[in-house]
Amino acid sequence: MLHIVNKSPFENRTLDSCLRVALNEPGAALLLIEDAVYAASKSGSFESAMKDALGKVKVYALWPDIEARGMQDRVIEGIKMVDYGGFVDLVAEHSNCQSWL
């Protein structure tokens, strides 16, 4: 299953809720979009949570949103970048998806 998060982890609990659920399924994938891409920041408060997630599921971030926010040099290693086409591919590859709005 594909889990999509779009809220900043500093302002909103949706990433925590998503991880609490998603990390139980080994085949799960997490896609960070919009303000959720801040969760991919190196040396921020969410680095350990994201590294933990990377050990259990695949983690992706939407490159246009990373770049818009000037985060391109600060992304935790192991998080894969996707463009809009890659976003569509992820949705198509997974049986279903949950947007944690």
Next chain:
Amino acid sequence: MGKEMTESTGGIDFEDEDASGVIKKFMFVNRKAPYGTIYALESLEVVLISAAFDQDVSLTFMDDGVYQIVKGQHTKAIDVKNFSPTYRALEGYDIEKLYVEKESLEQRGLTEADLLVDVQVMSSAEIAKIMSEQDVVISF
């Protein structure tokens, strides 16, 4: 009615004509990331308007608001205007008091070197002091 006006306009009494020429201390508190919502851009618009009225203006960036002034923003692919260069133009409008909360930077793994404008990095306690000295605090 006067009281209502004051509350609904954030402390500015537009009916008091004697107030023209009075310089008040305005602080704009920016706490939202730049592109996920419209708050950051709206704040910047209001800041620029306030500059036209010769007020004593300061900006505080804290929480996700610190992301508004991070270097290296490229917004072409999300088809949204990159308004970050505008922060560098504030100096030209005599808006030079930019305060950033240290704790917010640290939580996000950022340092002063990651920011695109000259700012004063301050502790929460220092921010609290300056905030309490303002005539008007406007929050975005």
